Amino acid sequence: MTEERNxxxxxxxxxxxxxxxxxxxVGSGVSGALIAKELSGRGLRVLVxxxxxxxxxxxxxxxxxxxRFYGAASKDNNAPYAANANAPMPRSxxxxxxxxxxxNADGYLVQLGPLELDSTYTRVLGGTSRHWEGKAxxxxxxxxxxxxxxxxAADWPLGYDDLEPYYRRAEFExxxxxxxxxxxxxxxxxxxxxxxxxxxMPRSHLDRVIAxxxxxxxxxxxxxTFALSVRGTPQARNGVPNAAYDGGRGYRPVGAVSLHxxxxxxxxxxxxxCTPICPVQAKYDARRTLFQALGTGRVDxxxxxxxxxxHVDPASGRVTxxxxxxxxxxxxxxxxxxxxRADVFVLAGNAxxxxxxxxxxxxxxxxxxxxxxxxxxxxxxxxxxMPEPVGxxxxxxxxxxxxxxxxxxxxxxxxxxxxxxxNDGWGWATGSPYGDLEELVDRRNTxxxxxxxxxxxxxxxxxxxxxxxxxxxxxSNRVTVDPRYRDRLGNPRPVVSFGVPPYTxxxxxxxxxxxxxxxxxxxxxxxxxxxxxxxxxxxxxGEGYVLRGGNHWAGTHVMGTSPRASVVxxxxxxxxxxNLFLAGAGSMASIGTSNTTLTLAALCLRSADTIAKDxxxxxxxxTATAGGAGA
Amino acid sequence: xxxxxxxxxxxxxxxxxxxxxVFRLEGTGQTDAYLTTIGDIVGEATVDALVSVxxxxxxATGGDEAELQRGLRRELLSDAKLGPVARNLVKLxxxxxxxxxxxxxxxxxGPSLRDRTFVVSPEAYxxxxxxxxxxxxxxxxxxxxxxxxxxxxxxxxV
Ligand SMILES: Cc1cc2nc3c(=O)[nH]c(=O)nc-3n(C[C@H](O)[C@H](O)[C@H](O)COP(=O)(O)OP(=O)(O)OC[C@H]3O[C@@H](n4cnc5c(N)ncnc54)[C@H](O)[C@@H]3O)c2cc1C
Ligand code: SF4
Numbered sequence: 151m152t153e154e155r156n157x158x159x160x161x162x163x164x165x166x167x168x169x170x171x172x173x174x175x176v177g178s179g180v181s182g183a184l185i186a187k188e189l190s191g192r193g194l195r196v197l198v199x200x201x202x203x204x205x206x207x208x209x210x211x212x213x214x215x216x217x218r219f220y221g222a223a224s225k226d227n228n229a230p231y232a233a234n235a236n237a238p239m240p241r242s243x244x245x246x247x248x249x250x251x252x253x254n255a256d257g258y259l260v261q262l263g264p265l266e267l268d269s270t271y272t273r274v275l276g277g278t279s280r281h282w283e284g285k286a287x288x289x290x291x292x293x294x295x296x297x298x299x300x301x302x303a304a305d306w307p308l309g310y311d312d313l314e315p316y317y318r319r320a321e322f323e324x325x326x327x328x329x330x331x332x333x334x335x336x337x338x339x340x341x342x343x344x345x346x347x348x349x350x351m352p353r354s355h356l357d358r359v360i361a362x363x364x365x366x367x368x369x370x371x372x373x374x375t376f377a378l379s380v381r382g383t384p385q386a387r388n389g390v391p392n393a394a395y396d397g398g399r400g401y402r403p404v405g406a407v408s409l410h411x412x413x414x415x416x417x418x419x420x421x422x423x424c425t426p427i428c429p430v431q432a433k434y435d436a437r438r439t440l441f442q443a444l445g446t447g448r449v450d451x452x453x454x455x456x457x458x459x460x461h462v463d464p465a466s467g468r469v470t471x472x473x474x475x476x477x478x479x480x481x482x483x484x485x486x487x488x489x490x491r492a493d494v495f496v497l498a499g500n501a502x503x504x505x506x507x508x509x510x511x512x513x514x515x516x517x518x519x520x521x522x523x524x525x526x527x528x529x530x531x532x533x534x535x536m537p538e539p540v541g542x543x544x545x546x547x548x549x550x551x552x553x554x555x556x557x558x559x560x561x562x563x564x565x566x567x568x569x570x571x572x573n574d575g576w577g578w579a580t581g582s583p584y585g586d587l588e589e590l591v592d593r594r595n596t597x598x599x600x601x602x603x604x605x606x607x608x609x610x611x612x613x614x615x616x617x618x619x620x621x622x623x624x625x626s627n628r629v630t631v632d633p634r635y636r637d638r639l640g641n642p643r644p645v646v647s648f649g650v651p652p653y654t655x656x657x658x659x660x661x662x663x664x665x666x667x668x669x670x671x672x673x674x675x676x677x678x679x680x681x682x683x684x685x686x687x688x689x690x691x692g693e694g695y696v697l698r699g700g701n702h703w704a705g706t707h708v709m710g711t712s713p714r715a716s717v718v719x720x721x722x723x724x725x726x727x728x729n730l731f732l733a734g735a736g737s738m739a740s741i742g743t744s745n746t747t748l749t750l751a752a753l754c755l756r757s758a759d760t761i762a763k764d765x766x767x768x769x770x771x772x773t774a775t776a777g778g779a780g781a
Numbered sequence: 782x783x784x785x786x787x788x789x790x791x792x793x794x795x796x797x798x799x800x801x802x803v804f805r806l807e808g809t810g811q812t813d814a815y816l817t818t819i820g821d822i823v824g825e826a827t828v829d830a831l832v833s834v835x836x837x838x839x840x841a842t843g844g845d846e847a848e849l850q851r852g853l854r855r856e857l858l859s860d861a862k863l864g865p866v867a868r869n870l871v872k873l874x875x876x877x878x879x880x881x882x883x884x885x886x887x888x889x890x891g892p893s894l895r896d897r898t899f900v901v902s903p904e905a906y907x908x909x910x911x912x913x914x915x916x917x918x919x920x921x922x923x924x925x926x927x928x929x930x931x932x933x934x935x936x937x938x939v
Contacts, residue, residue: 219921220903223878352931389927420930423921430924543917545930573930574920583911587875591868595858598850599800599939601871602914606936609915 160204161197161450163476163488169450171197172765174472174492176457176507179277180747181734181754182498183436184323187443188758194765196449197490198440199474201237201499202274204453207407207437219427227270227281227701230427234273234480235638237456242268242699245685253645259502260635260645266685267648269526269699271500275453276437278500278701279747281426283547284386284433285570286326286748288317291337292557293742296622300561302653303622306739307711307720310339316752318344321384324434324751325403327351328384335381336557347401348389350382351418354573356540356613357550363672364552369664372560380550380571386434386747387418387546407437420545422574454478457499458487458641460511462727469495469730475639483638493768494729494761498754501736505629505706506644508732515707515717516726521630523623523708525741527700528650530567530617530658531579532665534674539610542575543583549573552615555664556743564656565620568743569665575612576677578698583609613674617661619697620743621654623705650697655690662695702746704735721760722753729764731757790832791816797835797853798867799874800939801910806874809908811901815873818901822879822893823866831863831870862890875914877905913937 161169172194175182186196205211219230228241244257245268254261261267271278291310296303318341327348330340353361361380369376388403395401405416418432428435443449452474459473472495477485497504505521514520552569560566576582586608590596596604621627627649631642662678669676680687680696687696710716713725722737724730733754735746792803792812799806806812820828838852858864865886872880881898900906907922916934918924 216921217903220906221900223898223900225920352928354930355933358931417927419924419926420918420928421921421924422918427921429921539916539934539936541916541930541932541934543912543915543920544925544934549930583915584876584878587872587911588880591871591875595854597798597800597853597858597868597871602800602939605911605914606916609911610917610934610936 159444159449159451161452163452163455163474163486166197166450166452166455166490167488169195169197171195171450171490171492173197173494173496173761174199174490175496175498176472177277177498177500177503178275178436178440178451179498179500179734180279180324180436180439180751181500182496183276183439183443184751184754185496185498185733185758185761186449187439187446188755189762190443190446190448192762194448194762196443197492198443198449198451199455199457199472199490200275200451200453201456202234202453203480204275204451207275207441212431216427216429225426227426228272231272231274231280232480236454236477236480236483236485237273238637238643239273240270242270247683247685255635258637258643260632260643262645262647264649265688265697267526267646267699268685269701269703271502271701271703276435276440279434279436282435282701282747283425285548285745286321286324286328286384286386287744288338289742289744289749290557291339292561293740293744296561296740302561303740304710304715307709307716313749313752313756314339314341316755317748319755320748320751322347322401323439323755324386324748325388325401326384326386326748327389329382332381333384335553343397345392345394346384347395348391348403351385351387351389351546351549353382354541354545354549356536356542356573357571359536359540360571360613360672361550364668367668367671369555371555371558372563374558374560376554376558378552378554381553383548383551383570385546387424388416388432389418404438405431407431407441418546422543422545422547424547452476454480455488456639456641457507458510458639460495460497460507460513460730462513467727469727477639485639493765494731496731496733496757496761498733500734501703501706502629502644502646504732504734504736506631506642508707509629509631510642513726516713517715517717519625519708519715519717521706522625522628523705524627524629524646524648524703525621525623525705525738526648527702527741527743527745528619528621528654528658529698529700530619530661530695531614531698532617532662532676532678533576533579533612533614534669534672534676534678535608535611536613537611537673539606540613542573542610542612545573547572547574564660565622565654566743567617567619567657567661569661570616570618572614572616574614575609576614578616579614582612615665615668617658617665618700618743618745619654619657619661620741621650623708623740624651629706650688652690655688655695658695658697659690659693662693702735702741704738704741704746707732707736708739709737710739722757723760731761733757787829787832788812788816790836791828793839794832794835795870795874797849798871799910801874805910809874809910811874811877811905811908814901814905815870818873818879819866819870822895827862827866831857831866834863862886873901874909875911876909877901
């Protein structure tokens with residue numbers, strides 16, 4: 151079926167190729183949308199090139215995605231989104247156990263291992279934010295200075311205080327609900343009198359029951375003692391606006407994205423489905439920002455256009471053009487190739503796709519680091535049954551977590567981590583509640599009222615604590631391309647190598663021991679079990695663990711202070727190509743224990759300032775007197 | 782459309798197997814869809830056999846719940862042909878998903894083209910009884926409202 155365009159802001163490939171834009175942005179996810187909004191807001195003419203269709207700018211189309219999810223037998227992360235062989239995306243269900251020396255090329259990603267990664271992303275309008283969960287954690291001051299504080303990895307070229315104002319802007323753009331008072335751990339600093347745009351999500355009943363028994367538990371590590379406490383998790387989900395925001399001016403939540411009037415998205419209703427699709431659009435996704443950008447009238451959207459090659463002038467290193475393949479019908483490989491020209495180019499396709507596109511264009515970077523230092527969080531899931539029903543499967547996926555082990559002197563020895571407390575039961579780990587139903591009906595031979603009672607005992611008591619463990623940059627973890635593996639349009643697919651060192655495994659072992667202690671204290675039945683046949687299984691010091699992907703792809707174009715040791719500078723500007731910005735988590739020099747999006751949003755807002763300044767400087771009439779220094 | 786008798790007997794059987802009342806089952810609006818789904822896959826004769834075993838047991842046990850349960854185990858759930866179908870019926874009501882029958886069943890009683898794991902319809906998912914059974918909402922639908930997750934769950938005792 152040929153897709154129709156929304157004439158109001160969508161351009162045809164012919165038109166896009168004929169216009170000289172100030173800025174061309176590849177990707178309409180959080181990174182691309184924020185940059186497009188900021189720059190168009192300052193009068194610049196922007197083109198956004200998006201590989202996926204323009205679906206879901208209306209509530210009706212959004213409903214189609216929702217119904218696709220309801221009707222899908224596998225409710226994985228990408229279940230609501232139609233498969234599209236012209237802009238394929240990874241699905242967690244493609245991940246299988248690897249045999250040494252045999253790549254898994256069944257899905258879109260070609261996985262070389264050694265660790266199987268079940269992380270995904272989405273190539274649709276709004277990008278991966280469509281199915282992100284919405285946790286919006288700032289990184290800690292220590293996370294920016296791993297080398298100087300702990301002798302590990304590299305320091306960032308900027309510090310927490312440099313990024314702090316941009317964190318505030320990002321919390322505004324994403325609409326974060328949280329309480330500053332709860333974030334007073336590990337040296338996290340906020341501006342005086344700062345409050346989040348919205349009050350924190352109410353804690354779940356489960357959180358309270360857990361807090362009752364766990365708060366104050368002391369954990370000794372490397373000479374330090376950490377008193378644990380259950381804290382609310384800041385998240386980009388509409389709640390109750392905080393009247394004290396912005397010096398008492400308050401905050402107005404942004405509702406559903408729609409071309410027509412729609413009364414939706416005002417407040418989270420507890421659908422427990424933030425990943426993969428929020429039915430009422432209470433959760434932030436990048437279509438909101440994109441929609442605001444389009445509203446300036448200075449942003450053109452070119453959808454169903456896959457950026458395929460970046461062209462560079464060998465003399466100056468400047469990017470001269472980007473080629474794209476425009477297809478009319480997702481069901482057919484038929485396409486035309488076009489070219490965009492602009493003064494500044496931004497790649498915002500996410501850490502994997504940015505690296506893929508650069509490498510497919512033969513641009514490995516003078517440091518040779520494009521695609522290397524691939525990072526993601528390693529998740530160690532632990533799960534248990536609480537003594538009484540606690541109401542699992544209600545509310546946003548997570549409302550609280552345990553943050554106290556996110557930094558400390560122990561980071562010289564092993565990675566930091568946090569625990570997220572899951573309101574959605576064991577689903578992530580075991581396939582519950584479907585698996586529980588199957589077990590009770592098919593194997594435990596329960597039926598009638600006894601089945602109902604057994605389901606309550608088996609499901610409503612569930613708690614899952616997800617240990618999100620830091621993985622440091624390592625050059626051998628990487629995205630590459632290989633001409634043997636291509637997608638339907640002929641673009642090379644990402645080839646992923648990923649493994650975790652003892653530094654991370656030591657933290658996994660510690661997190662597992664700690665979780666045992668937490669469950670003992672809660673009187674909860676620990677049902678955690680890891681099997682060697684599962685993807686992600688690792689053995690460390692005689693014990694086996696299963697590590698799951700964190701969906702936080704990062705590091706493939708790390709930022710730093712020199713072209714020899716990094717791909718971009720602190721503004722995400724390519725060292726080699728001065729009018730090219732590689733935007734998103736790929737620029738992160740390390741990922742600490744924060745989900746990446748708030749930080750990448752802050753980085754992109756910062757880059758937008760730089761790009762605007764660049765273009766203003768270029769456009770300004772020359773009035774300098776003799777000998778004036780360049781800006 | 783099934784005869785009124787078959788439909789009523791199908792509901793009565795479903796109530797005994799799921800632990801939800803006929804009234805509650807009817808409230809899902811899925812009765813006809815499920816009756817059709819099962820009939821299409823295992824054949825009308827097998828559906829008739831299912832409901833008639835239940836009817837016979839109801840008549841024979843005269844309202845004795847424990848005896849009825851015992852009868853269902855002996856004559857329905859442990860029957861090589863009817864047992865797997867009955868278990869599938871339970872899962873259908875609970876999550877709206879038809880599960881592909883066990884391989885042994887297919888080998889013995891003949892495969893059906895439509896016998897694969899699938900969700901009967903988007904509504905079948907949202908109307909599943911698993912969610913109310915555990916005091917939850919189906920993920921992505923029928924939310925309880927802002928902040929309701931802060932309260933203890935409300936679970937009907939059975
Ligand atoms: C299940 C899940 C849960 C998550 N939960 C959280 C969370 O709770 N908190 C958090 O901080 N982060 C979370 N994340 C991560 C978060 O979603 C990403 O960090 C974020 O969305 C990245 O934004 P981006 O704009 O950089 O990239 P993306 O969102 O991936 O957007 C890239 C865009 O570029 C387009 N594109 C790619 N290649 C091309 C091309 N060649 N040509 C044209 N267009 C192209 C894509 O179609 C897409 O629209 C989660 C991710 C997943 C998968
Ligand atoms: S809990 Fe539900 S309503 Fe709230 S953000 Fe998640 S999916 Fe949306």
